[in-house]
Amino acid sequence: MQKNIEVKEHELLNELCRAISALPGSSVRQRNCEARISSRYVPDGLLDVSLNNHNFELVVEAKRELFPRDVRQQIWQLREYLDGMNGSVEKVAMLIAGAISKGAREVLQQESIGYFDPGGSLFIPSARAYVLIDRPPPKKANRAFGSIFQGQRARVVQAVVEAAPNWVSVKELAEDTGVSPATASETLTEMERRDWLEVEGAGPAKLRRLRERGLVLDEWSRLIVNQKPLRIERYYVPGSDAAQIARRLDDACRDAHARYAVTAEAAAQVYAPYLSSISQLKCRIQGGSARNEALSRLEARPVSEGWNLGVIEEAGRQHIVIGERIDGIAYAPPVQVYLDLLQGSGRAKEMADHLRSERLAG
Incomplete structure (x- = not known):
């Protein structure tokens, strides 16, 4: 399993290199990262980039998919690693993934952390070589974005939206929707990853409520219009x-x-x-x-x-x-x-x- 993950990371890095190389006046070279030892954090890729006669280093972390909570958890690791790097050349942190949600992109832009996905979206917040290419997510990304709106998970999401602005618990949702407590809990966790929920308490007493209906409805409607018409x-x-x-x-x-x-x-x-x-x-x-x-x-x-x-x-x-x-x-x-x-x-x-x-x- 780990080997398959590494292969996908390598493929994403190669796609990123091709995307940067396609920019006018650019060149890029991959460097070998140090081996990961115990729990010490090491990024997935280090790239030497020259863009419009400005040289800088990209410190890259690859993920399968990225939502706002994932991004916030990853940012501090990248910044801590950058603080420990030597050399005077500018260093830019970057997250790459097969699917990056709209909310995650907004967080990355606000925090000046670069990003790239196979759909061609590219953000490089270098001080002297700023790049922002915004393109629709790749078609494969819809599976990652849309899984929460399918089957029993969709019933849980719908119930949370309907309940807003009231707080809900796993037990209440399971009883109201007829799904298992495990499905209700998993769905709520996925909604948290997307930064859709406010959270209060912990354990069995943990409560959630929707931040804003529009956040969910916008994403759901975007996926709906690309589906086949109802039979x-x-x-x-x-x-x-x-x-x-x-x-x-x-x-x-x-x-x-x-x-x-x-x-x-x-x-x-x-x-x-x-x-x-x-x-x-x-x-x-x-x-x-x-x-x-x-x-x-x-x-x-x-x-x-x-x-x-x-x-x-x-x-x-x-x-x-x-x-x-x-x-x-x-x-x-x-x-x-x-x-x-x-x-x-x-x-x-x-x-x-x-x-x-x-x-x-x-």
Whole structure:
């Protein structure tokens, strides 16, 4: 395992050298680092750089991924190492990684610590050879950034966002979301790495709360828009508008013992009214025979055009999260509604912005 890590560090260093060499009037040479002995810190790379006739040394630490908390923990080690180096040539600390979050980049720029990722972003805060190239993260980075927004972890993140500005505990989140305490704890730790949470206490009594909803929603929405559109089964059911269809849906699902939640435009219109009327309704219904029975009770007829009921594909009952029941109708939580709207068409994105400003600000 250690050998594989070293290979990746070597590849990142080579990519960094190529990126610096591509700059006008530049040259770079790798030096051998001293061997790591016991717990004494040694960086992953030392580079002699000449840029526009200015010579300096880059002291480089390589990581698989970087989030704000990782960066803050690493900065003091790099600075301590720089303080112990000899010579009069300028020395610049740098962190490189396969994925560097937006928040981590901001911290590094504020602290004048360089960074580089395989997407081509490069920051060299030398006193006489300042370089800042800002490019989108590499596609592979989306796996590191997006893993927290998938599966059961997504349910925990959603619950924390919905709870803001209240404090939450691992036990409460596990009970509210139905995930294991281990999953809740791991997800909260990942949110801390991204600097999204305030923390109080320690151990079993440890509490967290969201610093700002926008930090999470911005990152989640950035990833959502690059995903494939939602898979929706389209039906026509007797009914004049979304409100009437919702009442019939509730009756049918209750009789069929099928868990459901209305989302997207119809839910947004209830949470934060925006349009004069909604003619189509999108929802999630648990899969299997219960859904088939509910659709049968609705007299739902599959169609390609002229649909007024869209059923978003979901695997099972545990994936149907209900935020509120309003006038007897089960609606998805506002965060889920917001994310579903971002993947919609027409005026869905306008409704998403309105819902966010009305129900998810702060």
